[in-house]
Amino acid sequence: ACSSGTPDAGGDAPSTAEPTAITVGVIPIVDTAPIWLGVEKGFFSDEGLDVTVQPTTGGAASVPGVVAGSYDFAFGNYVSGMVANDKGLGLKYVTNGNSTAGNPDFGAVIVAADSDIESPADLAGKTVSVNNLSNIGDTTIRTVVDNDGGDSSTINFVEVAFPDAEAAVTNKQVDAAWILAPFLDSAVANGARVITYNFSDFDPGLDVSGYFTTLKTFEGKPELVKAFQTAMNKSLEYADTHPDEVKQIVTTYTKMTMDQLDAMVLPKFNVEFNREALTKLGKAAADFGTLSAEPDLDTLLP
Amino acid sequence: MTTPMLSIKNLKKVYQVADGEIEAVRDINLDIAEGELICIVGPSGAGKTTLLKCIAGLLTPTSGSVELAGVPVSGPPKAMAVVFQEYGRSLFPWMTVRANVELPLKNAGVPKAEREKLVNEALVAVELEHVPESYPWQLSGGMQQRVAIARAVAYRPKVLLMDEPFAAVDAQTRADLEDLVRDIWHKLGVTILFITHDIDESVYLAQRVIMLSNSPTVVQDDLTIDLPDERDQLETRSSKRFAELRTHVYEQIQLAKASKPTGAVATQKTTKR
Amino acid sequence: MTTPMLSIKNLKKVYQVADGEIEAVRDINLDIAEGELICIVGPSGAGKTTLLKCIAGLLTPTSGSVELAGVPVSGPPKAMAVVFQEYGRSLFPWMTVRANVELPLKNAGVPKAEREKLVNEALVAVELEHVPESYPWQLSGGMQQRVAIARAVAYRPKVLLMDEPFAAVDAQTRADLEDLVRDIWHKLGVTILFITHDIDESVYLAQRVIMLSNSPTVVQDDLTIDLPDERDQLETRSSKRFAELRTHVYEQIQLAKASKPTGAVATQKTTKR
Amino acid sequence: MSLLKRAGYFFGLPVLLIIMWWALTLGGTNFFVPTPEALAKTFWEVWAGERFVTDFLPSIMRLFVGLVATIVLGIGLGILIGSIRWLRSLTEPILEFFRAIPPPVLVPLFMLLIGINDQMKILVIISGAIWPVLLNTVEGVRAVDEVLNDTSRTYGIHGFSRLRYLVLPAASPQIMAGVRQSLSIGLILMVISEMFGSSSGLGFTIVLFQRTFAIPEMWSGIAVLGLIGIALSLISKGIERKVLRWYHGLKEVQRDS
Amino acid sequence: MSSTNSRMRNQRVAGPALGLAGILLFLLVWEVVARAGIVDQRFLPPASEVLVTFFGNLIEPGFYQAVGETMLAWAIGLAISTVAAVVIGLIIGSSSFLSKATYSTIEFLRPIPSVALIPLAVLLFGVRIESSLMLIIYASFWQVLLQVLYGVADVDPVAENTAKSYGLGPLARARYVIWPTVLPYLMTGLRLASAVALILAITAELIIVSRGLGYQIALSQSGGAISEMYALVLATGLIGVIINLAMRFIERKTLSWHSSIRSEVVA
């Protein structure tokens, strides 16, 4: 209610003279390249949207930001959304954001070169770092370990931020670390070994993150949502087919260099939700106690 | 007689301390008429400062009452100025000499021009006109004490309470200041209560000398000084009547002191250690 | 003659202040033999405290020197005790009276039994034996001053410097303390330098009275007191020689005071505001 | 003061505030702001059980060790820096430099140098909480009364005795002000230290609750912090009453209680 | 005279020189730790490398914009919290009823980390500067408040009695007696608070509003630009040093009468 970014009125017609101003909260990482690219390409103004991309540094601000109306949409991974809805927050994902790239992937569990961990099952009983507990990292890793025959309940997960994770592995402060690009690539270049690409090993078609809004906005402003979906999907498609432009735009809003980007694996940008994989993800999260019950995907997804 | 300026009735003050009580003042009755100049003498630790603080409304008596012009004193009354025994600590170290003297006037809303005049006069009177911009901690002990006196004098109070105000100044300055006090008293008709240890000074200054007993304190004697109003440092002090009076006071003080102990009678409930 | 206990040569002290300099002491030359009892008198703000602090090694002279038994003083020498003019602030508020008196002894490593004896004797001498467990801020001004005196006395120094130590005590106590000082001096053979404003006191106590001029200070006069060594409050003070001597001192002080101003001569480079 | 009156003072304002809060949340609540009842219920559920042993106690232990080290170090260094002028000139800029660096940025460095363990967390607590004690001690030491200082010097009270009998007591009112500040900052730093390389602890739990939108639980954790704060403050006040008895006596008596 | 004079002059020069020496010493230790491989250079680049990046930043206009944004939030936040804390502190401190009645509440609120209040802040103010202001103010307010409360308690009773007896009312006493006594405590509180405010300004930028130095630090962290990150941290620390210099200057001006300053000048 107190943000300048809210759209004017409810009954606005898109693609007319007056564009609707919206604010989208995103994390400034490679995963969100499509929206930056889409804005640059004019996909959003085509739909009558004047988008302000507002960088945030994580879920701590983005969910309350959406709920408080500072953001009309925000970027977040699906487990976060499931957890929020599990607590009754009423979030709705409107489009996909990024998906696993397969093998190799942009995220993996790594160990030091001289570690005796060889397979996911060996992680049992070890200390593994993830950026946030009770989230997509530990959920997928545990499933992968269980599938490999290990007992994932014996893993000791600790929180270490991605930028610090490689150091933690090298200095033997943790046995293994879940790590994302670009840190993954530099770690591997320095000798770290990949134990599992946990997203794609969980499900080769796993969607990782998406753009969400509140149920209230979703139901109250169908036109706005529709316009956003159209433009966003166009952006995803474009990004998926133009990796060089993705890399180019990433250098404008992060401090990554072209060299780093050339070395790393880009995520896939799928338009279609992979309901099957998300159902599996929700079930795993519920099994491990991150969620109190399996999520209702009909509420979570459009 | 009209209502006295100050009326002290059955004043009793007991200090509460961690391990008991200290009865500083037992029972004091005293009336002071408007425009009187009274000196209080008494052994060290008798309770003079305590009495003065009660009169100034800075301490609440344990029992008894203090009335100023018929009105019970509950807080520091306006139009009363106090010169504290701890002169060093009663000056504000963050203000210059001038600012220290000026503050009460400024606070009372005295216009600037008048204020300046009063401050300058007071500083000249205590012979400190050459250091108005010094800070108190740059002055000698006696100079600090004179600043405190100047502040009280400049304030032009109706009642002036002074607690050993000349303790730190030299003999000559002391004589000058004594004359200054009597001068102000004459000119302004102010009521003055003056605590001193100097018996000669008390007799020279006062219309009445109150002698206090050892603590717990009562009024031991109340002596009217029947010296002529016009006093002179040499003449008055060498007069026969002066010698008689001072002998009287001296004897009383010795009497008071004889009733040991000097200082507090500590009726301590428990005496730790 | 042997080397004097204290030898002050061409002592000069200039205070640096924000807006210039204040010349407090201009040129003092003074020799004090071992076991002498000397009184210093002078106008308020003359520089007595400054002089004392230089002797005690607390202030560095701007020029000139202070020697103690032939050794230049650079910091506070051991075996010297000082009673400060600001008695209230020289007591440790977090210690009881007893602890305050005991501290220097404890620090010097005096054994407990002996320490206790010395402390008790000192407290009895200043008539404070009834309040050893009180804190300084629970005492009257005069009592505080007596604690400071007791501390110095109990310390058994070789040199004792006292800055108006009796300013806050009543006449009777003052007389008693004067006798105490002479008594200690006799018994312990200590060298005493005693600053006072009371001319009678200076003559009564001293073997020699040094009169200081107005600030910037020089020695105005140096008077040997040729009274018999055995002194008595009534007899000595009423003797003819005593009267002569005190008149001499009084005249000198008046002379000193006449050379205005009293207090600092502020040779301020720039005079702000 | 009677016990009843004291309780009145202690609980009066909090009760008033809770009633206000209750009244404000009466007409429908926001997701992020629970009602007092909900919070009270959650509080019990969350903190009475296993969490007390697995999260609460370890945190408290680290906090305790961190605070003790903070106070000892802060006073020790403060005395050194406060009384030695060249040391003050030498260290002040560099200390100010570290003081201005946000702990969230400093923590990764500690992780590098020390590792992910209790020592690291304790160091984080010290690195953030030491400043109030340190600065206050430095200022307190610098402001020792001149006459008292002169008195000590003339009686030959040097070195350790001077510290014990003059400097420490004289600076103690200001040091205690610093200690009281440090206690609550230490608590805050405990939370921050557990945000990194952690999987248990009070701070970790609160942040986890926050991230998983367990909002009443999160507030209950914050309430625990507040209660610890009160407990710490009461303890320090008790100590202060002992250590600064002379000081309060001096102020109170002359102020005429 | 000349000897004392030259000694004083020496000290005046020696102060900053020593401070600089302290900083150089620290940089040297850092350099050695990194070069000697005590810590992997990839995680802690040597000081020289960071300094090169740092000086490189100094010619970037974007750097100054970030600094400007951070300092704006810092200044507003610090100003509001200081004024509020001083006013409230003087009021509470002068009344024994208020001190007793607010004690438990203050002690409860003080240890609540600003970080935990982020959701509330975002909810109340959105993702805007007001949110970070709320965090800054919340965190630095207590620092000043507590110091002011202790300062008020430290007023010399004789000085206060003097003021009372000359008819100075509560307001005049606050201005002429309590305020000067509180000032040394306040200066300490201010120095504490200014660092805390800077920390919170940057933390808030890291987490909520994406601008300023904090955001730049976050960006370099997530982009793996390690020496850039340390260069920014260096800048943060230097800002702290500069703020402290300014505070010291103000202190020397306003507290020239205080014994802590006096002893530095005279003795």
Ligand SMILES: Nc1ncnc2c1ncn2[C@@H]1O[C@H](COP(=O)(O)OP(=O)(O)OP(=O)(O)O)[C@@H](O)[C@H]1O
């Ligand atoms: N704050 C206090 N707490 C406890 N006792 C006190 C306090 N102030 C004074 N006393 C005691 O009360 C008695 C009277 O003290 P007071 O200061 O009134 O004496 P006084 O007559 O002014 O003495 P002096 O001439 O030495 O200044 C003393 O015994 C003293 O110990």
Ligand SMILES: Nc1ncnc2c1ncn2[C@@H]1O[C@H](COP(=O)(O)OP(=O)(O)OP(=O)(O)O)[C@@H](O)[C@H]1O
């Ligand atoms: N710290 C200081 N800074 C500047 N000037 C000072 C300082 N201390 C003393 N003075 C000045 O030096 C002169 C002598 O002061 P001192 O205290 O020695 O006098 P005194 O003879 O002891 O006087 P009194 O008898 O009043 O105590 C005074 O003019 C005083 O203003």
Ligand SMILES: [Mg+2]
């Ligand atoms: Mg008295």
Ligand SMILES: [Mg+2]
């Ligand atoms: Mg003097």
